[in-house]
Amino acid sequence: MLRITDLTKIFNSTVRAVDGLNLEVASGEVYTMLGANGAGKTTTINLILNFIEPTSGEIWVNDINVVKNPLDAKRNLAYVSENVMLYENLNAYQNLGFFAELAGKKQIRFDEMNQILNRVGLTKEQCHRKLKTYSKGMRQKCGIAIAILKQAKLILLDEPTSGLDPKSGKEFLDLLCEFREEGKTVFMTTHDIFRARAIADKIGIMNDGKLLREITRSEIESINLEKIYIEYIDQKTAA
Ligand SMILES: Nc1ncnc2c1ncn2[C@@H]1O[C@H](COP(=O)(O)OP(=O)(O)O)[C@@H](O)[C@H]1O
Numbered sequence: 124m125l126r127i128t129d130l131t132k133i134f135n136s137t138v139r140a141v142d143g144l145n146l147e148v149a150s151g152e153v154y155t156m157l158g159a160n161g162a163g164k165t166t167t168i169n170l171i172l173n174f175i176e177p178t179s180g181e182i183w184v185n186d187i188n189v190v191k192n193p194l195d196a197k198r199n200l201a202y203v204s205e206n207v208m209l210y211e212n213l214n215a216y217q218n219l220g221f222f223a224e225l226a227g228k229k230q231i232r233f234d235e236m237n238q239i240l241n242r243v244g245l246t247k248e249q250c251h252r253k254l255k256t257y258s259k260g261m262r263q264k265c266g267i268a269i270a271i272l273k274q275a276k277l278i279l280l281d282e283p284t285s286g287l288d289p290k291s292g293k294e295f296l297d298l299l300c301e302f303r304e305e306g307k308t309v310f311m312t313t314h315d316i317f318r319a320r321a322i323a324d325k326i327g328i329m330n331d332g333k334l335l336r337e338i339t340r341s342e343i344e345s346i347n348l349e350k351i352y353i354e355y356i357d358q359k360t361a362a
């Protein structure tokens with residue numbers, strides 16, 4: 124569903140934000156990219172979204188090249204972040220209606236919107252409020268509702284669990300599990316080792332733009348993820 128080959132992004136001729144990245148995420152898989160600040164996680168997401176162009180390398184979403192066919196690629200994906208472009212002066216229903224139209228859905232029924240918004244855990248009272256009054260968690264729920272509405276095959280999340288309270292964090296993980304059961308593919312970044320372990324089919328450890336290690340679900344159970352993660356980060360600082 125997502126394939127990245129030899130991806131490099133150099134900023135200002137000097138900063139190798141992403142450095143020779145290769146990875147693959149199969150349909151229905153949850154891939155979690157761990158890495159400290161500055162590892163290159165957000166840059167990777169921005170490249171997948173074609174917000175910025177790679178210096179070299181290729182990215183394929185559902186076998187569509189994101190640089191050559193950005194619009195086709197975008198139809199297959201949804202991006203959820205607290206800073207995602209939601210309309211601050213509109214309420215949740217109006218935001219959903221707007222994005223439905225953008226996604227080419229002419230009309231969306233009120234009960235359909237209610238069903239989705241209820242599923243992501245926004246109450247009716249909250250849905251009637253303008254987005255500018257929303258907390259980070261509520262904003263994210265609205266973003267996820269839009270991803271559901273778009274029927275995106277690939278969902279990209281940049282540090283979705285940072286700043287969520289424990290209950291919202293748990294609800295969020297439950298939603299990701301449902302997505303996986305529906306065959307949706309998830310690529311998310313985090314520095315939250317605990318949640319990465321709870322949800323991921325595959326974990327990547329990134330540092331200095333490089334993917335240092337990949338850990339599969341079957342390994343996750345038997346290893347000390349925290350120890351391995353710290354070791355990789357330490358190796359880098361010691362070098
Ligand atoms: N637009 C940009 N211009 C110059 N440098 C950038 C830009 N965006 C990111 N970087 C640099 O690229 C590196 C990776 O950043 P980023 O992808 O945001 O890391 P992460 O999301 O893992 O914290 C950092 O050194 C950062 O300063």
Ligand SMILES: [Mg+2]
Pocket residue numbers: 164165166281
């Ligand atoms: Mg980041």
